[in-house]
Amino acid sequence: QVQLVESGGGLVQAGGSLRLSCAASGRTFSSYAMGWFRQAPGKEREFVAGISRSGTVTSYGDSAKGRFTISRDNTKNTVYLQMNTLKPEDTAVYYCAADSRVRGLAQPDYEYWGQGTQVTVSS
Numbered sequence: 001q002v003q004l005v006e007s008g009g010g011l012v013q014a015g016g017s018l019r020l021s022c023a024a025s026g027r028t029f030s031s032y033a034m035g036w037f038r039q040a041p042g043k044e045r046e047f048v049a050g051i052s053r054s055g056t057v058t059s060y061g062d063s064a065k066g067r068f069t070i071s072r073d074n075t076k077n078t079v080y081l082q083m084n085t086l087k088p089e090d091t092a093v094y095y096c097a098a099d100s101r102v103r104g105l106a107q108p109d110y111e112y113w114g115q116g117t118q119v120t121v122s123s
Contacts, residue, residue: 002026002112004096009117012086016121020081022096022114029077030054033099035110036070036081038092048094049081050105059105063090086121093118
């Protein structure tokens with residue numbers, strides 16, 4: 001198993017930036033593809049970004065393309081989500097997820113999930 005702990009959320013003004021981090025513990029971090037998802041009140045959970053085990057392949061949801069960047073540091077067992085040009089509609093709880101299976105990065109049913117970190121973007 002792997003345990004995931006997100007950090008870096010908070011309140012930011014529209015146009016600002018935040019970097020989320022997700023620290024993993026447990027089995028070998030590099031064995032997992034990693035993803036970021038978000039869920040706003042009253043809405044379904046949405047894929048934001050995903051990254052392969054080695055970090056060479058990334059995938060982004062439409063809302064993240066051009067503004068967000070996912071990266072990972074396998075030496076630190078950490079995955080990051082750099083979010084720029086934030087908009088009020090980015091307000092949500094952001095979840096980190098891990099999956100040991102060989103699947104598409106945007107698949108919604110990752111094996112392991114963190115507890116989430118709140119991101120609030122004010123207008």
